[in-house]
Amino acid sequence: MIRVQTEPFDVGAEIGAFCRAGGSSGGSTGGSVGASIGGVATFVGLVRDHRGDTSEDAVPLQALTLEHYPGMTERQLERIEAEARRRWDLRDVLVIHRYGRMEPEEPIVLVCTAAAHRGPALQSCQFLIDWLKTRAPFWKCEETPDGAHWVEARDTDEAATARWEESLP
Amino acid sequence: MKVLYFAWLRDRVGTGEETIERPADVATVGDLMAWLAGRSEGHARAFADPALVRCAVDQDFAGLDAALDGAAEVAFFPPVTGG
Numbered sequence: 001m002i003r004v005q006t007e008p009f010d011v012g013a014e015i016g017a018f019c020r021a022g023g024s025s026g027g028s029t030g031g032s033v034g035a036s037i038g039g040v041a042t043f044v045g046l047v048r049d050h051r052g053d054t055s056e057d058a059v060p061l062q063a064l065t066l067e068h069y070p071g072m073t074e075r076q077l078e079r080i081e082a083e084a085r086r087r088w089d090l091r092d093v094l095v096i097h098r099y100g101r102m103e104p105e106e107p108i109v110l111v112c113t114a115a116a117h118r119g120p121a122l123q124s125c126q127f128l129i130d131w132l133k134t135r136a137p138f139w140k141c142e143e144t145p146d147g148a149h150w151v152e153a154r155d156t157d158e159a160a161t162a163r164w165e166e167s168l169p
Numbered sequence: 170m171k172v173l174y175f176a177w178l179r180d181r182v183g184t185g186e187e188t189i190e191r192p193a194d195v196a197t198v199g200d201l202m203a204w205l206a207g208r209s210e211g212h213a214r215a216f217a218d219p220a221l222v223r224c225a226v227d228q229d230f231a232g233l234d235a236a237l238d239g240a241a242e243v244a245f246f247p248p249v250t251g252g
Contacts, residue, residue, distance in 0.1 A: 045252055068251070097251065129252055150177045
């Protein structure tokens with residue numbers, strides 16, 4: 001399931017509900033699908049209170065505004081989910097991605113995957129966030145003390161996506 | 170045809186959306202970028218470095234060579250930075 005929204009979400013409540021739902025949206029077998037899930041993997045992306053990765057180049061961050069391309073965003077996320085389900089035997093997938101203005105410590109994105117065992121759950125979760133970062137049309141704008149700046153794409157994100165082109169499970 | 174701009178391309182062009190009459194000799198995404206760049210100073214700044222610009226035709230990523238025949242909506246934006 002894909003959700004694109006401005007509202008903050010409760011990470012614990014979402015993950016709890018995902019585990020309890022037990023693959024209801026993704027199971028192809030009937031009966032008690034929930035009991036067939038052996039592993040749930042999750043990734044939570046949060047707003048940092050600074051930008052830069054070392055103390056020397058750290059700049060305080062007051063807020064982050066995410067812009068997106070309504071329509072294309074949902075389409076791309078649905079494709080990314082479909083690709084994950086094609087590569088791994090998944091019982092359920094949840095991707096929540098926010099847009100609009102958010103402050104440090106708020107969640108931006110949540111990816112949850114459910115499978116029979118840990119391997120497919122963990123791998124597909126990383127695949128989803130890696131692919132999403134280079135294929136879903138979102139743009140971050142950082143508010144810092146010296147003004148607003150559009151975030152530049154990082155080569156390491158492209159490399160993380162490219163890795164999945166080579167290594168099919 | 171509808172043309173959309175996102176992130177700093179919108180800032181530079183000065184609008185997020187405009188409707189254009191595509192000239193007959195503007196056949197590809199690359200042609201359209203070159204043509205749009207001549208519309209105003211803001212457009213020129215937005216398309217000054219085409220290597221920094223990404224495109225979608227009818228909400229699918231498209232390269233410079235992509236044909237515009239039948240396209241209703243073309244969007245220009247920087248490389249994505251979500252997640």
